[in-house]
Every structure is written in C-alpha cells, then in structure tokens.
Amino acid sequence: MLASPEAAKFVLATHAHFFKPTYPKSKEKIIGPSALFFHQADYHARLRKLVQSSLSPERIKKLIPDIEAIAISALESCAVGQVINTFKEMKKFSFDVGILSIFGHLDDSYREKLKQNYLIVDKGYNSFPSNIPGTAYHKALLARKRLSQIVSEIICERKEKRLLEKDLLGCLLNSRDEKGRTLTEDQIADNIIGVLFAAQDTTASVLTWILKYLHDNPKLLEAVKAEQKVVHESNNGGQRALTWAQTKNMRCTYRFILESMRMASIISFTFREAVCDVEYKGFLIPKGWQVMPLFRNIHHNSEFFSEPQKVDPSRFEVAPRPNTFVPFGLGVHACPGNELAKLEMLILIHHLVTEFRWEVVGSQNGIQYGPFPVPEKGLPARFWKVPSNQLLYSTSHRQDHVNGCYGVRVHIASRGGQQQVVSKGPRVGRLIGLFKTTMPLVGGHWLIHEGPAASQ
C-alpha cells in the first residue's frame, strides 16, 4: 500500500509500464474484457485516444444545453414532495449524461432498454459471483449480453442511416488502426459499457456528498448560491442556456467541488499488479504483487491539507502540491471523463441552488460503501422547487443608512409579479427571509429597513 504522492506517481505515471491494472475476473466478465481500463500498451493507447477525443472540451461544450435539460428534469423528479434517496436520483442523472456523451441524442426506446438492463448489471456487479440461475450475478451476465445486442442494433441503425456522429460511439465506429482495421462490435460494446460504468456511480457519489456538504455548511452554501444567482440573473433568470465560459468562471462552486472530492475521496485507492520485479527506494516489489496507491490517505494527510477533516474550499485558492490531489487518478489511466464530470456537477449545482431547496432527513453521519462511499441510505432528503416568481436575486446585500435606519439594498429580477411594498420587520435578516418566501418579484431596487418599508 502506497500512501505517498511520490510513490503513487512512480506506480501510476513514471513507471506505469511495470504495473498493470488488475480487476477480479468476475468484474471483467460483466463489464467486458476489451474495455480500455483492463489493458495496457498499444490497445489501451488506441482506445484511450478515442475516448478522450469524444470527451474533449470542444465536444462536451456542445452538450451544455442537453446536460442542463437533464439536470432540470432530474431535480424536478426529486422535488415530488416525498423523501427521496439522493444517491439513486443522482445515479439517474449521471446515467443520462453518460448516455448523452456516448450516443448523442438517442431514441427513447433504446435509452429505456439500456436503462432497464444496465440496472440489472449494476445490481449484480458487486454480488457474489456465482453463475447459478436465479443469482444476481447470473442475471447481470444475461442483462450484459442483452446490452451488447442493444448496442449492435444502434450500430446497425447508424450504419443504415449513414450517420457520422462525433460522440463516443461515432469515434469508436470510425476508428481504423495502422492496418486499416476497424474495432469489432464486442470491442465497441465493452468500451461503451465500460465508459458508462466508469461515469455513473463515481459522479453520482460525488454529487451526493456535495449535497450533504452544502446542506451541512450553510455559509458555504450561501457563497455558492450567491455566485450562481449572479449567473442565473445574467441568463435572464435561467431563460438562456449556460455558456462554457460561465461554467469556467464559477470559481467558488468549482472550489467547493474540488473540496468535496478531496473530503469524500470516493475512489479511495486503485489496484495495480507488478509485471516484473520492481525496485522502489531500496524496496523490492516482487513480480505478481498487488500495489495499491491510497488516494484517500494522500488527500487526508495534514502535511498536504491542513485540518483535513474540515470542509474548507478556500484551501483550493492555491494549487495543491504536485500529486497530492488526485481524485481523477494519475498517469496513463487517469480519468478521461474528468472535464465532463466537473461540467455536469457545475450544471447540476447551478440549477439546484438557484431553483430548488432541499433538506436532509434524519441524522446523517454514517457512510455506506457500494463500493464507493456515500452517505448512509443514499442521503434521504426532501426537495422542493422555488416558485419562479419567488426567486430572489440579491446582488448587493450591503447595508445602507437612510433616514437613520439601517437597511439592505436588494436587487430583484422578475418574470412577472406585482410590485408591492414590503411590510416592516424587526430585523433586516428576518425581512430578507420573509422576502424570499412571500414577496412577488419586481424589477429594480428595493430598500428595506427597519421602520416603514420603502422602495427605490
């Protein structure tokens, strides 16, 4: 087990050719043995290039409006008035974004079939691997076969319609090696299921932690909200789509995401196997031995992150020391989906904090592993949508001194609603609370202060 940044770099980056990724055979069978993360050298490099190009910033930029639509729809289905399992809902979101990045705009019937079968695969993946009819593992293997068939049907339809898409499926279909050979349908299906698998639980687990940390840290939530409200307002109350530049400029939210990934370290470690005897700093790692770089230990080492158990996004105002922050891994197998993961998290948070509210139900300090750590019971929570005529865009919460009264100047944007005089309240803080929940919105500036309300 390696808990130092230098050792992790040695195994995963500088001497990666001495260490191969190892997964239990039972898992390899479910994902598909040709998926890139089981491989090394030329085949891995070829597949990795294809996956990377389908997830490049140029490509994922174009997905923003679709990811927004998926995020809003996911949040709306959370806001049903009942307590929901946050992790499960986030899994639906990350699954749909995964499908979008792999297939582009996929026919609903295909998406449904993929979803149903993928659910069975997902259930069986971590079950005891006995191939006896009736067991979760056996059912998963059958569902996995059906997934391959569905991918074949989609490929067939694309070929018939001569569609030349630039999504992952398109990149895999168009690929030729140096001898002009294409990938087989099995290789394509294994990599598609592999990417879907790599994309779903990871992103959903991080998002579930983000929701918990935001909920548990009201001041940080307010800071994220304030940043996102400015963006929401400049997009005409969410009527215009987010732009790539806006997502790249969400600094406070971005730091919150980084800190959540450090805190939760959902990929706590990875596995490699030495392919020959390797010497590291005078120690011998014999051929065939398992080597585990421990990401969580590095992320929680007070030498690199002071008070490591504290949620403190401001620590990312300066870049961490090299190789001490590796939520997406390091070296040749580092995550090619990291830009997409960050983009979809930013988009979901944007809509969550500007249009929705949520409360966590019950005490939530336990962790469950499935295998990634997530808050116990998937973080049961209740969500609700803020009616659009009650959204408050406060651009300046600054104190003013008018006629001897202290007040607060609030800028309010509106999508309709009646102008109204705010009734007096004992405290500015309370007034803003009242404002948020009861005030129909109008454009312009209001000055609220103790004593009779006034507007400007």
Ligand code: HEM
């Ligand atoms: C917050 C979300 C995510 C986290 C924390 C994460 C983390 C990681 C890590 C640590 C690795 C390296 C594993 C190792 O070295 O053994 C990895 C690999 C990988 N990830 Fe992600 N990932 C995330 C989201 C995604 C998404 C959204 C996609 C695709 C759409 C994706 C696709 C992949 C693939 C294909 C690999 C294997 C790369 C290779 O073997 O060359 N991941 N991920």
